[in-house]
Amino acid sequence: MIKSNEFLYPSKWIANPSTGLLLACELRMRIISGMIKKGTVLSENKLATEFEVSRSPIREALKILATENIIRLERMGAVVVGLTEQDIKEFYDVRLLIETFVYERIVKIDTSELVRELSKILEMMEVAIKYKDVDEFSYQDVLFHETIIRSINHSYILLIWNNMKPVMESLILLSMRMHVEEKYDDFSRILKNHEIYIEAIKTKDRAIMIQALHQNFDNVQGKVEDLWESQQMLTKGKE
Secondary structure (H helix, E strand, O other): OOOHHHOOOOHHHOOOOOHHHHHHHHHHHHHHOOOOOOOOEEOHHHHHHHHOOOHHHHHHHHHHHHHOOOEEEEOOEEEEOOOOHHHHHHHHHHHHHHHHHHHHHHOOOOOHHHHHHHHHHHHHHHHHHHOOOHHHHHHHHHHHHHHHHHOOOOHHHHHHHHHHHHHHHHHHHHHHHHHHHHOOOHHHHHHHHHHHHHHHHHHOOHHHHHHHHHHHOOOOHHHHHHHHHHHHHHHHHHO
């Protein structure tokens, strides 16, 4: 296999990955970054030669990517579908739905341990950006939001998140790598946003929660308020 330092995807993000899973992560990064263009036909034989592996892990990788709809399996090979701007917008719409739902549930539980966990992750993010370790920063950023989502112990919300996570972490990693090269000062804003998340969870103040979501998602103020109202109506319906 080609050396891991030639990968776009940081292999350290996965503990003991199979070769097929690692290749799926790498191919996903190359497709989402545009390094592999939409419409490209991916040949199992060519990929096996490039990565110096057998066809079996290549086949495994392509099956994973097909379930994410970023490639389409055909008789001639796998055709790259990629992500359109609309796909990415809808992806963040779903993430906004999830996080809004989670916040509504958080107001009903003890969040003291969650606040401690998030504060530790935020410290790791601060250290990472101090040393310009953008990959570690991105890893901790994803972990921050995943920790919030896991806190409500909702199996189906977690299932949706896990299905979204591979593409989400690729989008975040690529975005952060761009920031460190072009907008390094913007990391202060990102860290501040995460402080607001923690304050919102600590105080269970919906106004601060809306601010946290609004600052983490572009142009969503109206959506956030509508979602809060919907969640509160659902909650009242159960009481």
